[in-house]
Amino acid sequence: MYLKYIVGLLVFQLFSLLLVFLIGIVPFVFILQMEPIGKIDFEVELRLNAVINLLFSGVYFSALTGLNALKSYHKAAVNAEVLQKEIAQAQYEGLKNQVNPHFLFNSLNVLSSLVHVDADLSEKFIDRLAKAYRYVLEQRDQELVPLKTEIDFINAFIFLLKIRFEDKLQVNVSIPAEKLNLYIPPLTLQLLIENAVKHNELSKSSPLVVDIRAEDDGYLVVQNNVQLRKQEFASTGVGLKNITNRYSYFTPKKVTFQLSDSLYQARVPLLT
Numbered sequence: 001m002y003l004k005y006i007v008g009l010l011v012f013q014l015f016s017l018l019l020v021f022l023i024g025i026v027p028f029v030f031i032l033q034m035e036p037i038g039k040i041d042f043e044v045e046l047r048l049n050a051v052i053n054l055l056f057s058g059v060y061f062s063a064l065t066g067l068n069a070l071k072s073y074h075k076a077a078v079n080a081e082v083l084q085k086e087i088a089q090a091q092y093e094g095l096k097n098q099v100n101p102h103f104l105f106n107s108l109n110v111l112s113s114l115v116h117v118d119a120d121l122s123e124k125f126i127d128r129l130a131k132a133y134r135y136v137l138e139q140r141d142q143e144l145v146p147l148k149t150e151i152d153f154i155n156a157f158i159f160l161l162k163i164r165f166e167d168k169l170q171v172n173v174s175i176p177a178e179k180l181n182l183y184i185p186p187l188t189l190q191l192l193i194e195n196a197v198k199h200n201e202l203s204k205s206s207p208l209v210v211d212i213r214a215e216d217d218g219y220l221v222v223q224n225n226v227q228l229r230k231q232e233f234a235s236t237g238v239g240l241k242n243i244t245n246r247y248s249y250f251t252p253k254k255v256t257f258q259l260s261d262s263l264y265q266a267r268v269p270l271l272t
Contacts, residue, residue: 154212
């Protein structure tokens, strides 16, 4: 923006100088060459000076007016950019705030199903839930987190799910060490795993298998086999929309979701 403003100002100044030269100086020189200055009638000379002064005044006034217009335009553009950033930041904060209650609500649902079945298991669940939710609180002000940090949290989250589902759920994580220093929005993997558990049947004979891997094209892939639940109501898709919208603030790369008869695959960019 600033470069465009400076270039526009320079072009305007050059145009003003050219206009002064063409309108004010050229005619004056032309008239002087027609007849020596001493032989010009006093009245003609007076009129000529008045015309030249008027032309110079007009060009000067036009230059000042144009400069003020450029300054006003620049100020309006800066204010518009600041406002746009503030709106985007407010929207992003709203998106982040969707995640925390979503995670807590689903975790409490899991706990409620355990508390009357196995007290010891419920105690372990509460301990891991506290550690996992501490991560949520610590990262709530972070726009991006290292992939390693997210993976550490996901291991705790998987433990919570395994307490309930046992062998009905398998999660395989395969991330090369050199990819662990790249970044993703916090809780991205949690939402994707949660989405897979929410929409698919889980059983010992046909477990849900979730694979998390990094690919050479700079994307992180979360993939699971498809064995859809019979749902009475259609999914709202809030979690997936949240991921897509949060990524849109950091990269033009697209988040993609693909569903086939046997596999569901989510691809999210790894950020630097």
